[in-house]
Amino acid sequence: MTERPASALYAGHVTHLRLRPRRHRFRYRVHSLLLDLDELETLDRQLRLFSVDAFNLFSFHQQDRGDGGGAPLKSRIEAQLEAAGFSPDGGPVRLLTMPRILGWSFNPLSVFFCCRKSGDVFAILWEVDNTFGQRHAYLLPVEKTFGGEILQTCAKKFYVSPFMDLDLRYDFRVKPPKETLRIRIDASDCEGLVLRAAQFAERRELTDAALARAFLSLPLQTLSVVGGIVWEAVKLWLKGIGLRKRPPPPAESASLAPPVSNREKVH
Template sequence: MEAIYLLGSITSTIVTSSLLSLSLAARSLLSRVLASPSPDLGGSELSTNGGGGDGDVPAVRLYEGRVRHARRRPVSHAFEYPVRYALIDLDRTQPHLRLSHLSADRAREVAATNGPVLLLTIPASVGYEQNPLSVYYCYDVVGEQEQEGGGSSPRLKMCIAEVTNTPWGEQVLFVFNPGSDLVAKPLHVSPFMDMLGNWIMHADAPGEDLSIAISVEHPTLGNYFTAILHAKQVHSSSSSLKLATFFWLMPHKVAICIYWQALKLWWKNVSFLQHPKYINPMYRDDALTRDRRLCCCPSIGRSKNHSIRTSDEDNSYRWCVWRDAQWPWS
């Protein structure tokens, strides 16, 4: 049943995206003929940003870069592909840009911050969305007295990861320290990885460049997998039409890469693992328990450079929530 749904979903996406691509091409041609600019998505300009730069910063910044994955065990397998991301100021953008994401106020509540919230994500394109990882950068603003005395710009305090697995479409959101953090794996992101690994996560404050690095620390395979995003800012702001053109088929390309690399791993005889919900319905609770141990027991793997963001109610737990998949994966 799931295989039939997947084929049907792919077919529907191809048809819908083809029709919307034709519509986008027509809009682009009409815009050139009429030479009329589209309304800007960015709204007003920011006076400061978390990257510490001077001058106004647009509400939507566009980045272009590459994602690289490297697996060292049980077989060697590495690849990279180009990506395009939007860095969106959630306080200053129109709601349709962030329908499926946290609001700025909710992100600040979760991260216990009081400053800007920037979302790094791949926007939907021609009716399709594919985001293996989106990141919320949550900033703190210095106090009024410190600002009057010449204080610094808002500083990046906490990040929120929003991870989506393919093809199931489940999501998990959790906080992590951008400097370095160790997180017990909370989601079945790949049918070629079990749930026993921990994620070592690092994210630089975005400026002209941005980078995110995730490596997997496994009890038997060691540090056997690394995923790295490096990107550079390519535009300061964009009209709605230019934004749609910039991200045209970007989610589709990411999905194709995911399935193609999965086929290669299968061809290399890497074991295909069933979703843990069919074997252990309590796998999410198990992930929370492992994460609590990482917080409470440094001897089991947490180095002095790793830290954990916990809730105010219980200092043993990291804030972590799941969003279930849609039918028929649910």
């Protein structure tokens, strides 16, 4: 029996709930791809509506993620893991991201699940893009789980929304993609929770038929995501939430939290 590919289409929705200083909530539909980076060549060959590093109805360009270098994306991610004190063993690296649609994309968040050959996730790279053309990533070890979910935390280092302070803490809670996907990100300050963002999605086999249905149901996904960000910003401004000045991005491309065993060696 042929093993089912790890790569898949995930159909679901994203919600944002802001609690302070004004309550504000919005929700939008989204189709994401889970791409096993070892399967890119096979997907490019087998699918007619999806291409790797080339134009198509749906596409994925390896230079869109990470440092944008010309080397294969998996080798660049593994080099980043090695530099941070992790020890990848050649196991899968699976990327959850929104694809290019007719050559255009914007990804507020892309998530790399870095796995051992056993399939266990040992690190997650949370890659954040803002609407000012800047990018920063948080590379965190998997050291705490609860009920099948991975729990991680780090300090916010990167300006994303002009309505959010930088002095916040992120708490990540993620159920790695299987039949369903759940991601929750809480942003908190010293007084408690400020914002909760969540994504819930269900798996679909990554086929031309599934891609065609996804396009017909949400043909302007990229435009709706970008337009939605702008529209929600207008509504926040009308609610009287002031703008925060945008600081320079961090000098380093990623904030690193190496494994406990290596934290005395990695700075």
